Amino acid sequence: MNNQKPINADIIKSHVDYLKELKAKGKLVLCGPFTDYPGGMVIISAESIIEATKIAESDPFIASGCKTFEIRTVELANEENNYLL
Template sequence: MYMYLMKNEKPINKELIKSHVEYLRELKRLGKLVLCGPFTDYPGGMVIFFAEDLVEAINIAESDPFIASGCKSYEIRTLEPANEENNYLLDE
């Protein structure tokens, strides 16, 4: 599981927002999208998603219209989910 954190760099317009939403819908259709949304306390947002490896994760992030347009920069991170099924990563 990966995430990309986006930071606002340039203003966005309604058409770009529509393109971004369509991109998110396609990730959802492909079973890749986990969670996404804007930050309420920071200028930007994030997308959490599944990818086979870092190369695919970078490709997914850089294909997002917000990033491809240069309106947002990004940082990519890997994420290891902690949950009840894996005892919140507590190794006992």
């Protein structure tokens, strides 16, 4: 996410409230600002790129035009799938 226009306390509160809503729905995996680079990351669980895009576009940071987003997909490597071996 890149800053496109200034953010204020109201937008930040709306963004945090939205993250809490995603968590309550089981969609938020993790999130936070980068410590070594501008912006941050929100990792969500979505059934499709379409759903992920809708979730991102509904974030107040994005909907307000304050920030941009980029979607990436990941294939989970874990013990259950032998780390994709």
